[in-house]
Amino acid sequence: MSLITLSNECLEAALKTKSGKASHCIFKYVDNTKVEIESISENSCREGQSVSPRDAWAEVEALFPEDRCLLALVNLRYFSEVDSVERAKLILVHWAPARAPMKEKMVASFSLNGIISQLGSGGIAHRHQAGNVAELDYDHVVEQALARSTVK
Numbered sequence: 001m002s003l004i005t006l007s008n009e010c011l012e013a014a015l016k017t018k019s020g021k022a023s024h025c026i027f028k029y030v031d032n033t034k035v036e037i038e039s040i041s042e043n044s045c046r047e048g049q050s051v052s053p054r055d056a057w058a059e060v061e062a063l064f065p066e067d068r069c070l071l072a073l074v075n076l077r078y079f080s081e082v083d084s085v086e087r088a089k090l091i092l093v094h095w096a097p098a099r100a101p102m103k104e105k106m107v108a109s110f111s112l113n114g115i116i117s118q119l120g121s122g123g124i125a126h127r128h129q130a131g132n133v134a135e136l137d138y139d140h141v142v143e144q145a146l147a148r149s150t151v152k
Contacts (some may be wrong), residue, residue, distance in 0.1 A: 004111040006035050006118045013040045014119045017073045018090060024060050024074040032107040035115065038070060039063060053077035057138045064136060069108040070095040071115065078142045089125040089145050096131050
């Protein structure tokens with residue numbers, strides 16, 4: 001069981017992301033006791049123009065700080081190697097960089113399963129743990145997400 005309880009706002013943001021109404025929502029740990037919304041993106045289009053899957057991921061990747069832990073629920077967009085059709089997988093990114101305070105990393109790690117159960121693990125295709133920028137590389141994340149998937 002998690003010592004951290006998600007607010008209704010966090011749960012609503014997660015539902016928007018799971019339903020595809022938001023491309024991502026990012027949660028931050030506050031005082032090692034609660035989780036709040038850091039940001040939510042309603043869509044991944046600018047001025048009516050579609051953003052490529054790689055560019056959409058770069059926008060999300062830029063939101064990860066070097067000195068604190070975050071959780072991100074992301075509709076990871078990619079092009080299928082089989083039929084070249086754009087698809088999306090819902091992934092949960094657990095970001096715990098080396099420069100984050102040790103206590104924050106411990107709380108984030110300890111509470112992760114409880115937070116996932118509060119979010120409802122249904123629909124989450126992949127849990128991605130990252131501690132440095134290389135582990136957030138678009139190709140790496142897509143490869144990891146598809147390695148655990150039956151539909152590629």
